[in-house]
Amino acid sequence: MRIDLHAHSNVSDGTQAPADVVESAAGAGLDVVALTDHDSTDGWAEAAVAARKTGVALVPGMEISCRTREGISVHLLSYLHDPAHPGLLEEITKAKDARHxxxxxxxxxxxxxxxxxxxxxxxxxxxxxxxxxxxxxxxxxxxxxxxxxxxxxxSILTSHSRYWVQHYAPDPALAVELVREAGGVPVFAHPVASARGRIVGEGTYREMIDAGLAGLEIYHRDNPEEGRVFLRRIAKRYGLLVTGSSDYHGAGKPNLLGENLTSPEVFARIEELGTGSAVVR
Missing domain, CATH: 1.10.150.650 (DNA polymerase; domain 1)
Known part of the structure; x- marks a missing residue:
């Protein structure tokens, strides 16, 4: 099985409609794809129709933008959560309004x-x-x-530019707790992608793990190899799931569907743990 658990549509910052993302996944030879738009589940219904049509299994998901007390950006992937969970929905709505x-x-x-x-x-x-x-x-x-x-x-939109404006984002440990409460499976997205900006230390990992973190997205093009060694050590020490994904954005990024994959065993465990929604087949 070819499983890619991180893709975006134009419901957030991808360039394709949710159905087109699923159809592209089929064209790329994927068996399973997760739709993980930023702070939104609005693409799930359209993607589900395309999943049934193409035969690609759809994992309903979301990518939550978080920020530590030190101001470091953290992205949390949530799989199979309840999109109507009041606590999670309230926090996501607050973050979306702040982005606007x-x-x-x-x-x-x-x-x-x-x-x-x-x-x-x-x-x-x-x-x-x-x-x-x-x-x-x-x-x-x-x-x-x-x-x-x-x-x-x-250049222009970097966090160091004069045009940069900060916005509200939940603490990553709080986001993990809310995802768990919503029946979802929380996975830390591209944790050591230092080219994107500052990365967190082990203290943040421990806080997220104590809150219920389920896994680490280790196999991602933005995680350098030395960082992957560190992540594999953390995953082994705390019994975390290890995932691999493309972080596909259509024409918005060079990332290709299926360039990094998640094992069938890990996917099965995610499906087992997720109780807020179901994989669409």
Whole structure:
């Protein structure tokens, strides 16, 4: 079985509709794909229809944007949770609202120096999608300011730029607790992706593990090999699941579906642990 447990649609910052993500997964020879849009489950229903049509099993999921007390960004994958769980839904809604306000403030700052308006950004956001920096990047590309998203993120939209605006995000341990309460399976996404920014120390891992962390996404293109050695040691010490995924974004990133995979044994364990929703077959 070929299993990829991390993919995004245009419900967040991917470039394809949820159904198209599933169809692309079928074209890539995958047996299982997880839809893990940022802070949203709005793509689940459409993706489920495509899953039944194509025969690709769909793992309903989500990627939750978190932040430690020290201000370090952490992304948490949630699989098979209840999308209507009040506690988790309240926290996600709070984070989504903060992203929207933050984006507006960033666009106001950017407009002082670049030909960019709020309408330019909204043009790149699918109805109901979680708005974020990738949509601002797409607007900058369309305006000819940068060549692609990667250039935008490495320069204008970096956390060190004058256009950066902080936004609310839950503590990662709290997010783990809420995912567990919602019947989901929490997995730490690309934990040692230092090229993305600062990474957390072992203290944060212990807090997340104490809260119920189930696994680590070790096999991801942004985790360097020396970091994977560290992650394998943590996984072995605490009995955590080890996953591998593409973090597919369509044309938004070079990541290819199936470039990293999760074992059938780990997938079976995730399906066993997840009680808030079910794999769609």
């Amino acid at each position: 306000t933050r984006a507006q403030k960033m666009v106001t700052l950017l407009a002082e120096d670049y030909p960019l308006t709020w309408d330019d950004v909204i043009h790149h956001v699918a109805p109901g999608a979680t708005l974020g920096r990738p949509h601002i990047a797409d607007a900058l590309v369309a305006a000819g300011v940068v060549e692609d998203r990667a250039e935008a993120f490495s």
